[in-house]
Amino acid sequence: MDIDSLSPAQKDALAQLQALTNGGDAEVAISVLASVDWDVQRAAEVVFDGVPPPPSPPAHESTNHVEQFEIDDSEQDGLLNGPRGRREFRPVESSFFGTIIIRPLRIVFNILAIPLYPLFSLLRFIFRALRIPLPSFGSYSFSYRPLGPGRSRESRxxxxxxxxxxxxxxxxxxxxxxxxxxxxxQSQGNGHGVASGVAGPSTLTARGSAWEEGSNGSAESDKLLPDFFFGGYEEFARTCQRDLKIGCVVIVSSEHDNDAEFKRSTLTDPSFLRNIQENEILVWGGDIRDREAWSAAQKLQATTYPFIAFIALQPRRAPGSSSAPAPTMTILSRHQGPSIPSTSAPTAAQTLVIHLNEQLLPRVTPFLNKLRLEAAERERERALRAEQDRAFEESRHKDAERILQKRAADAAAQDEKRRAAEAQARAIEEEHKAEEAKKQWVAHRMEWRRWLRRGLVLREPRPGESGRGKTMRVGVRMPDGRRSVRFFGESDPLTSLYAYVDSLLIPPEFVQDADPVAPPQGGKEGEEGIVENMQRTGRSPEKWWGFKLVLAYPRREVPWEAGKKIGDIDVLKGGGQVVVEFVTDEDAKSKGKGRSSLEQDDDDEYHTESD
Structure with missing residues (x-):
């Protein structure tokens, strides 16, 4: 395939692959890129690993990728491409020659070194116990690393x-x-390190003082490293974006000559660590042989190692836009190359500290502080809205409770009103029934009174008549004040006296000639008929007659008994005066009225024949 026939994107991919492989045949690179659908990362894996990478996921499966970073290198003063007289930094020492010759030699060396691994472990334990850095021989150290770029760690x-x-x-x-x-x-006694994925409180000030003040070699034993973020690169970038913090990406290559010096001088420098801690910069790192570090190097366009990049949210560049676009993750600066000399090398600690304090932090911190204030304001507004919603919900709940209580009270009042109306209706109905029953009873008693007047009220004995015993005079005083005198014989039944008093209650419109000749409702004649009717109606003699006879003074009742003679009553022997007292359902009231009538009568004005 001719290079001129390639698209701009394909030409760019070809240039990236040739830069990573230190040149090489263009046709071979084009064929490799074409086999992996022009994916530079997969093509580099094919070149360096010698085997095709795993197939890419299907198009329908969603994958989380960090948004393509913008690059803001305007303030780096020639840290990229070496302007102002600074030297160019050579790329990674990887080529087809290294793949064909160097790598097999490394494999043979690793196989020959397998019997020495126990000795290496013992030496590593001794060095760690004495806090002595492990020595490095060129690109190798006592720390074992897997063969190939991430070949044995792809599944981790x-x-x-x-x-x-x-x-x-x-x-x-x-x-x-x-x-x-x-x-x-605590852990150095048994030779095991302590792993932690969460950054704890900083002790950098005390450690830094020990490094700066110590002159007897104790500084070596107090070396510190940054708190690295444990996770993938994309997760690290999302954390920086979410927490509005500056991120520091460290990518190294253990095969590079400058790797060991960079790790021992820059990553453990007290001033560099102090700046990292004080400005709360998140740090992530990895080796280019690992897949995550390799992916990060491709996204950050790293070509020389060791490599350091600072990333953070920055305003999106959109000239001519009326509204401010949303901020995006941006590469603030990139630093790659050796770390010596310590005063001018691109990745030297002093160079990085000067860059942070004089260029990056003054340019980036104000915008991040603004974003933090806006985030705090949004959080405050959210909390205020949540509080308002909570208050509104409580008010709505209270209103609903008041409405329910009012409805319950109204329902109770309506129910009480309904019950009162029903009770009143029942009382009226019972009153009507009582009145109707009373009317029926009055009519029933009127029939009996008229029959008693015709059949049981005996005529008065004639002078000289002796068949009915001794004649006695009985005065009757009615409750309304009327007075009546009647002569009876001692052998006359007491019923005749009660029948006579009962006849006095018959209204004048009922004439005696029209009285019935037979008992009402086919009852029996005489006293038997009265007793039978009392039992049928379930009334006592007083209730049936509707009155009782009482001797005026001293007050004594004359109760009705069937078959009893007037002469058998001691209080009426020789005659006397009786007072009529009505008996109703309210006996007490009737008794009071009858008693008051007696109290008003001090003289009966009647005399018997014995007088």
Whole structure:
């Protein structure tokens, strides 16, 4: 395939692959890129690994990728491409020659070194116990690394790979991460390091003082490393974006000559660590042989190692836009190359500290502080809205409770009103029934009174008549004040006296000639008929007659009894006066009225024949 026939994107991919492989045949590179659908990362894996990478996921499967970073290198003062007289930095020493010759030699060396691994482990334990950095021989060290770029670690998760890389870094430099420095003394006795994925409180000031003031070699034993983020690169970038913090990406190559010096001088420098801690810069690192570090190097366009890049949210460049676009993750600066000399090298600690304090932080911090204030304001507004919603919900709940209570009270009042109306209706109905029953009883008693007047009221004895016994005079005083006198014989039944008093209650419109000649409702004649009717109606003699006879003074009742003679009553022997007292359902009231009538009568004005 001719280079001129390639599209601009394909030409760019070809240039990237040739830069990574230190040149090479263009036709071979084009064929490799074409076999992997012009994916530079997969093509590099094919070149360096010698085997095709795993197939890419189907198009319908969603994958999380960090948004393509913008690059803002305007303030780097020639740290990229070496302007202002600074030298060019050579790329990674990887080529087809290295793949064909160097790598097989490394494989043979690793196989021959297998019997020495126990000795290496013993030496590593002794060096760690004495806090002595592990020596490095060229590109090799006592720390074992798997063969090939990530070939044996592809199945491991990014967090485990990051933890392993940090542990190897600690062993190689003799330093420890800041958050785990407190556990260093506890774990050094048994020769095992302490892994932690969470950054703890900083002890950088005390450590830095020890490095600066110590002159007896104790500084080497107090070396510290940054608190590295344990996870994948994309997760690290999302964390920087979410927490509005500056991120520092460290990518190294263990095959590079400058690797060991960079790790021991720059990554453990007190001033560099102090700047990282004080400005809360998140740090992520990895070796180019690991898949995550390789992917990060491709996205950050790293060509020379060691490599450091600072990333953070920055305003999107959109000239002519009326509204401010949303901020995007941006590459603030890139630093790649050796770390010596310490005063001018691109990745030297002093160079990085000067760049942070004089260029990057003054340019980036104000915008991040603004974003933090806006985020705090949004959080405050969200909390205020949540509080308002909570208050509204409580008010709505209280209103609903008041409405329910009012409805319940109204329902109770309506129910009470309904019950009262029903009770009133029942009382009226009962009153009507009582009145109707009373009317029926009055009519029934009127029939009996008229029959008693015709059949049981005996005529008065004639003078000289002796068949009915001794004649006696009985005065009757009615409750309305009327007075009546009647003569009876001693052998006359008491019923005749009651029948006579009962006849006095018959209205004048009922004439005596029209009285019935037979008992009402086919009852029996005489007293038997009265007793039978009392039993049928369930009334006592007083209730049936509707009155009782009482001797005026001293007050004594004359109760009705069937078959009893007037002469058998001691209080009426020789005659006397009786007072009529009505008996109703309210006996007490009737008794009071009858008693008051008696109290008003001090003189009966009647005399018997014996007088």
């Amino acid at each position: 998760d990014p967090k485990s790979v990051a933890e392993q890389w940090v542990r190897a870094l600690e062993e190689e430099t003799g330093a420890v991460c800041i958050s785990r420095s407190g556990n260093r003394k």
